[in-house]
Amino acid sequence: MRITIFLVIIFIMSQKSISFFSSIGLLLAAAIWGFAFVVVKDSLEYIGAVWMLAFRFTIAALALALLYCKKLKTLTRRAWIHGGLLGLYLFLAYLVQTIGCDYTTAGKNAFLTTIYVFFIPLFLWILTKRRPAWYIFLCALMSITGIGLLALGTGDSGSVNLGDILTLLCGIFYAVHIIFTEKYDQEHDPILLTVLQFVFAALFSWISAPIMDGAFPLEQIQNPRVLLSMAYLGIFSTMIAFVLQNVGLKYVPSALASLLLSFESVFGVLFSTIILGEKITLRMGIGCALIFSAVVLAQTLPELMKKR
Helix, strand or coil, X not given: CHHHHHHHHHHHHHHHHHHHHHHHHHHHHHHHHHHHHHHHHHHCCCCCHHHHHHHHHHXXXXXXXXXXXXXXXXXXXXXXXXXXXXXXXXXXXXXXHHHHHCCCCHHHHHHHHCCHHHHHHHHHHHHHCCCCCHHHHHHHHHXXXXXXXXXXXXXXXXXXXXXXXXXXXXXXXXXXXXXXXXXXHCCCCHHHHHHHHHHHHHHHHHHHHHHHHCCCCCCHHHCHHHHHHHXXXXXXXXXXXXXXXXXXXXXXXXXXXXXXXXXXXXXHHHHHHHHCCCCCCHHHHHXXXXXXXXXXXXXXXXXXXXXX
């Protein structure tokens, strides 16, 4: 009897430890992505946006494929098709986000990206005919108000710029990507599906780069600064961060996981302020606070309502 109780206690403690470290992993992924906004903003001074995507997705695809090369042989034709679709959505999301970062600040780019949290229930409303809960509309209103304060709070033009619009468009593609990723994950191995996404996103990038950015940037990639940036974006921001997210979502409740991942925007503003010296006005700060509060409420209110 005592041995059984002891084993139960050990099991509970181990489950809590797994949940705790998974939560730390999700927060680490958010920090990695937050710092990536700074890296992208700096790298755009040396290399085109689409070439940047080609390098980061290629590095991530090769690194992750090497770890799972034996399992790749088991992939079905249907898995390749689904991986191609997800890779297309992922490529489009990163494309408009990266180009958008060239026209707006890294901090604004980080916060405006989180709008995908509200596009997801709206798109599911269209697809499933199920109306979202009332708090989704409240959070959406808070977010739109915050976007207005953030996008219109700059001292340069005082209006929404191309970078802001592209970043909001990025949120739409992210929402579509997340919806279909959740759907296809039920049918395929999530890690292998991630590999396929990277492969196809890299392929789309290599096809588009010469058209959109011109000739291969041979001189630029010899710059040690660019090499380090591409290594960070490929290994840390793409491969490791996605693996941390996938593993974390398995052991952490979705509401808490989404909340931890939403700190990406906070880290983005923090790093852009410290490293790039970007200034945040009071008006922009209120806008950031409204957007972040809306994201937190959208993820925590469902759990609170269930408990009641």
